[in-house]
């Protein structure tokens with residue numbers, strides 16, 4: 419932990435939240451310059467979140483403190499990770515600029531992955547790889563990262579990737595001869611500390627931008643480890659090598675598709691035969707067919723039965739009841755069932771679907787209703 423001192427001017431209780439307010443703080447606030455904020459301790463309390471508001475720093479704590487002076491500690495591992503992700507962002511942004519003249523219009527650092535938005539609606543796979551390669555070359559070259567506090571006029575002469583709109587001194591981050599830009603955040607001292615920069619995903623945003631998701635340092639290693647484990651688990655489940663995994667998955671999907679088509683044909687055939695042998699129950703002037711089974715078994719029954727004069731087909735699924743008929747307005751049946759049995763579902767003219775896991779109550783009521791139709 420990096421130790422320091424902090425003066426708490428006021429402590430506010432907002433529901434469950436305890437907020438310690440200071441004019442100045444060694445804790446870097448969340449979201450400032452697109453970065454993550456610091457965590458650590460103020461006295462005995464843990465810092466859960468840090469916000470900057472109207473020139474004050476708000477520390478969200480897990481325990482109450484009285485206003486006053488305190489020892490504080492900042493979590494160095496988290497700050498190192500922030501520095502790593504942030505410097506990786508400088509390098510990746512500069513790499514896209516060099517490889518394909520793509521500019522970074524915004525940056526966001528997340529707890530798992532970080533993003534840069536590039537000013538192009540799509541970025542070719544080759545460009546992604548080239549930029550990633552170049553970024554990792556800079557990492558492996560162990561370039562010095564220098565922080566310079568210089569006058570704006572001087573900074574203007576340095577051909578910065580990004581020049582801020584500020585008066586007076588400018589804080590400039592220089593990564594060897596590779597990149598120079600203005601920035602107020604945390605950075606590593608040497609690019610070698612980053613270890614690895616990996617692009618993990620892309621997404622088109624706001625119609626004209628491409629969002630690049632990336633990880634760096636320990637996060638990148640952790641991500642690799644997780645994905646590696648996932649691939650190995652998949653290859654165990656699908657009983658093939660990781661190399662053959664894609665082919666195996668494609669073959670299995672193809673097999674499933676073929677079997678589904680065959681099953682569909684069999685369902686139709688089965689329904690045709692069943693429709694010839696099934697006996698209906700006569701209710702009033704109607705013929706009521708009642709089936710129960712799997713969706714595949716019953717899918718085609720209405721096709722072979724619903725056109726028969728004065729026929730009503732009731733299909734009992736494990737979780738719902740369907741009533742299908744071309745001879746009666748199913749909406750009217752549904753309304754009556756809804757009124758009298760308080761059932762849920764919906765209906766069109768030729769098909770009502772009722773949420774229920776037993777048909778007996780509904781069939782009984784249906785018999786009563788049909789006598790009046």
Ligand SMILES: [Zn+2]
Pocket residue numbers: 504505508591601602603604605
């Ligand atoms: Zn920076």
